[in-house]
Amino acid sequence: MGTNRTVLAILLAALAMLGPFSIDTYMPSFPEIGRTFGASAFELQFTISAFLATFSVMSLFHGALADSFGRRPVILFNLGLFVVASAGCALAAAFSQLLWFRALQGLAGGAGLIVGRAMIRDSFAGDEAQRMMSTVTMIFGVAPAIAPIIGGWLQAWLGWRSVFAFLTAYAALLLVFCWWRLPETLPDGDRQPLVLRTLFANYASVFGSLRFVLLSSAIAFNFCAFFLYIAAAPVVIYQWLGLGESEFAWLFIPG
Known part of the structure; x- marks a missing residue:
């Protein structure tokens, strides 16, 4: 199964995009x-916390799992x-x-980013590895810019459930x-x-x-400052500035 560098870079960048897209x-x-669930702005912020908590914990294990079971199985399982x-x-x-499902998203969302870097290390060395990492990072950098635009359009046209339907379709297509x-x-x-035991001993060290x-x-x-901005952005943009969904991205992107 041959894969050229461009295809590999696009796949690894697309895998890394799951985090910011989520x-x-x-x-x-x-x-x-x-409004759907009768939740306050404070309670809604727990949907970010639930994702980030499991995302950060599993970041300690994705690499070890990939070292044991292989890169492909770990990525494919987490995409599923x-x-x-x-x-x-x-x-x-x-x-x-x-x-609960946001927490489950967090468990799986970081595998592509972490294992993808290991795949670059496996396949390239020296300047080649740096060039591949730069290419992946450049493509990946598009995600934080386009994600709120996509989300704003979906929200304005189809409602909030369509946003998670988009994430489902994106991950399913990426899995294929x-x-x-x-x-x-x-x-x-x-x-x-x-x-x-060895893994935890290494982390303790x-x-x-x-x-x-x-x-x-x-x-x-x-990063705490960055995520505080993310958590506060909906309140500031909607309640304080009185802007709509389609205008969200234009003030969110510069941050």
Whole structure:
């Protein structure tokens, strides 16, 4: 199964886009979701927290799972899980169901980003790897810009459930293309058994490093400001500025 570099870059970028698409596309739908379930703006922010909590926890395990079971199986499984979770969000009959399915989305949403980087490391070295990573990052960078535009249009025309239907279709289409064209880059002989005790011991060693904690905290606090902006954007744009769904993206994108 041959896959040229351009196709691989597009697939890896599309996989990485699941994260920003999962957050930015449904931001314009916050008011309607709140009206549907009788949820306050504060409660709606838990739909972001539920996603990010499971996204961050599973980020510790996607790489180890891919090292043990291979790159393709982990990506394909998580894409299938993301399809189920997104469909569940679209069909949610209660706010609690939406929260649970958002958490399930988070479990699966980070696999493509993390395992994709491992696939680049498997397949390329030195300058080649840097060029491939730059290409993937450049394509991926489109996602935060177009996601709120897509979400705003879908919300204005079809309502909030169509946003999650779009995520379902996007992940399902990506699953088909990855099944067809995504190569396995980790040979059986290079795989490592998954030993949780060793994995947790390694993480304990890393988190026990003061230098690592300080450097990662600097990055974390930077992202905290970004996600505070994301969480507050619907309230500011809709309630304070009185703008509509189709106008959401034009003020959201610059942030």
